Amino acid sequence: MTPPPVADVLAMAGEQVLDAARILWPDALPVPGPLVPSVTSYVQHLRVDGRPLYAKLSVCGTSLVSVASGACGDLGTVRARQAAYLTSPGSLMAREAEQLRTLSGPARLTAAPVAGYARGVLFTGPVAGATLADLIKAEPGRTHELLALVLADVATGLARDGVGEAVERAAIRERGIAGTFARKFNGPSKAAYLRRTGHGPALAAVADRLRRARRALPTPGGGVIFGDLKPEHAVFFDDRPVYLDPGLMYGHPVADTAKIVSRLLLALVAGRPSAADVVLAGVDSYVQAAVRRLPAVERSGWMRELVVLVLTDTLNILTTYLTAPAGLPLSPQAAGVKDRARHVADLLDRATAPLTPATDGATWWRLYLTHTREAVAA
Numbered sequence: 001m002t003p004p005p006v007a008d009v010l011a012m013a014g015e016q017v018l019d020a021a022r023i024l025w026p027d028a029l030p031v032p033g034p035l036v037p038s039v040t041s042y043v044q045h046l047r048v049d050g051r052p053l054y055a056k057l058s059v060c061g062t063s064l065v066s067v068a069s070g071a072c073g074d075l076g077t078v079r080a081r082q083a084a085y086l087t088s089p090g091s092l093m094a095r096e097a098e099q100l101r102t103l104s105g106p107a108r109l110t111a112a113p114v115a116g117y118a119r120g121v122l123f124t125g126p127v128a129g130a131t132l133a134d135l136i137k138a139e140p141g142r143t144h145e146l147l148a149l150v151l152a153d154v155a156t157g158l159a160r161d162g163v164g165e166a167v168e169r170a171a172i173r174e175r176g177i178a179g180t181f182a183r184k185f186n187g188p189s190k191a192a193y194l195r196r197t198g199h200g201p202a203l204a205a206v207a208d209r210l211r212r213a214r215r216a217l218p219t220p221g222g223g224v225i226f227g228d229l230k231p232e233h234a235v236f237f238d239d240r241p242v243y244l245d246p247g248l249m250y251g252h253p254v255a256d257t258a259k260i261v262s263r264l265l266l267a268l269v270a271g272r273p274s275a276a277d278v279v280l281a282g283v284d285s286y287v288q289a290a291v292r293r294l295p296a297v298e299r300s301g302w303m304r305e306l307v308v309l310v311l312t313d314t315l316n317i318l319t320t321y322l323t324a325p326a327g328l329p330l331s332p333q334a335a336g337v338k339d340r341a342r343h344v345a346d347l348l349d350r351a352t353a354p355l356t357p358a359t360d361g362a363t364w365w366r367l368y369l370t371h372t373r374e375a376v377a378a
Contacts, residue, residue, distance in 0.1 A: 003070030004078050006327035009059065010035070012079060013042035016086065017055040020121035021048060037329040039065045039320050041092070046123070053115050056122045058092040060085055061174075068325045069196075086120035093122040098170040099246040100124070106162030109153065110242045127242045132260075133231035133267065136282075140275035143264075143282025144289070150234045150241050151257060151290075158224040158248070167224050167248045175228040175247030177255060177313045181210070184316060197322040199345040206315055206345075209352040213308050222250045229256040230263045254302055257290065258309030266314055269344055269375045270336030276376045284369060291362075303361025307368050311351055318344050340375075347375040 014032060021030035025048050033045030042057040042064060060072045060081045072078050085091060094117060103111035113125040132150055136143050157163070173179050184193065185207040194200040194207070226233075227247030234241040261283055268276045287306065291299045321334045322341055330338070337344060350371045355364065 002074050003068060003325070004073075004075035006068045006325050008075050009064070009068055009078065010042065012075075012082065013057050013059055014044065016082070016119065017042070017044055017046065017057055017121050020057075020118040021046065021055070021123070023118040024116040024123065025049070035329055037331040037334070039063060039324055039328065039330070039334065051115075052126050053123045054112075054126065056093060056096070056124070057120055058085075061088075061092055063320065064328060065320050065324045068328055069323060088120075091120045092172065092174065093117065093120055095170040095172050096246065097122050098166070099172065099248045102163060102166040102170075102248065103157070103243055103246060106166060107157035107160055109157040110237075110240060111246070112242065112244045124244075127235045127237065127244065129235045129237035129242065131232045132234040132236070132241070133264070135236060136231070136264065136279060137273065140273075140278040140282065143279050144285040147260065147283065147286040148289070150229075151260070151286075153241055154226050154229065154243075154256060155253075158226065163224055163248075164250075167250065171249045172227060172247040173249050176249055176251055177258065177309050177316065178214070178251075180316045181207075181312050184319060185211070193323065194319065197319050197341075199322070199341065202345050202349050203315065203319065206311075206348045206352050209355050210308060210312050210315065213304075213352070213355040214312075223253050224248060225251040225253065226256045227251065227259075229259045231260055231267070232263075252305055252309070254306050255309055257287070258306050259313055261287070261306070262310045262313040263317075265310075265372050266317070266337060266344065267333055269347065269372065270333055270340050272376055277373070280369060280373060284365075287365065300361040303365050304359075305361075307351075307361065307364040308355070310368065311348060314344065315348055318348070343375045343378045346378070347371050350374075 018030055018032065028049040031047045033047060036043035040063045042059060044055045046053045046055045059067045060078060062071060067078060072081055097114050097117040100111045100114050103109045112127050115123040115125050132146060135146055191204065194203050197203055227249045228245055233244045235244065264283060268279060291303060294302055318337060318341065321337050324330060351368045354367055
């Protein structure tokens with residue numbers, strides 16, 4: 001079956017965004033703007049009677065990379081599946097709209113404002129400010145402070161009364177690190193998928209090591225987590241974070257730390273900033289402080305889980321970037337990771353090689369930081 005042309009998938013999504021805008025604002029004039037580069041959902045700037053908005057749409061409930069690679073069939077099949085998906089009450093964007101309301105409601109956090117939802121399309125208002133990634137790049141010496149602020153803010157908000165009940169109604173498990181790994185690497189198509197990355201043998205070994213390491217870990221505790229806490233999903237306005245693109249679910253409490261650390265350090269490998277060592281020191285300082293707050297019996301397990309989740313997330317997103325079809329817009333960071341893919345793959349290979357049940361968490365963490373420094377310098 002022929003994969004659908006990327007341009008046709010994007011054009012279909014753009015038409016559906018305009019249809020949804022006309023449903024919500026029948027007397028207004030929606031004017032489409034440029035796309036926001038994304039390998040997951042379709043995201044577009046839009047103006048409705050001059051009001052700036054973001055429109056976000058999931059195609060067939062899976063990533064744009066998967067759709068454009070043929071995972072949902074040819075263009076005709078994608079159109080048919082998408083028509084059914086747009087009317088699904090449990091569509092991804094319907095749940096994301098509910099989760100943004102949960103963040104600003106019972107969690108008492110500041111979230112991107114929901115402007116409307118219709119036929120699978122979520123419209124949100126813009127959020128002014130600098131992302132966490134921007135701030136750390138501009139002020140690397142504040143890395144520990146900024147990480148502590150965001151992660152404490154999220155943890156406090158998600159522990160408030162009423163959040164758990166809301167998440168049970170509208171969880172977004174698709175964005176979890178472990179769930180993404182299972183979808184990518186536990187099926188019979190794993191080998192063919194990894195061959196498309198250009199680093200198949202090395203990354204297959206990494207995936208196997210991570211699978212064994214996860215089986216060796218103790219069953220984690222659970223609570224509500226943000227689920228997709230990337231550095232660009234926290235935007236600072238008046239010195240306080242505003243949150244975008246939640247993936248609220250129940251999961252291991254270290255998972256949010258793992259996602260934000262994974263993406264920060266991946267950006268260092270891709271961009272090789274002059275202050276990389278300062279950022280690494282700040283990340284390490286934050287992690288060490290977080291561990292010291294735990295009971296002694298939990299510390300090694302927490303750090304083991306942190307390292308395994310960080311490496312798993314790095315593998316997940318690296319393979320997504322490397323298998324993105326030509327014509328799919330990529331962010332500057334995604335393009336940078338693709339350009340430095342060999343060094344990221346080497347980092348994953350070296351950092352997973354010593355993962356054994358007998359290795360304590362603090363040692364795993366030190367080795368991961370060492371190999372990250374080597375990858376930045378390579």
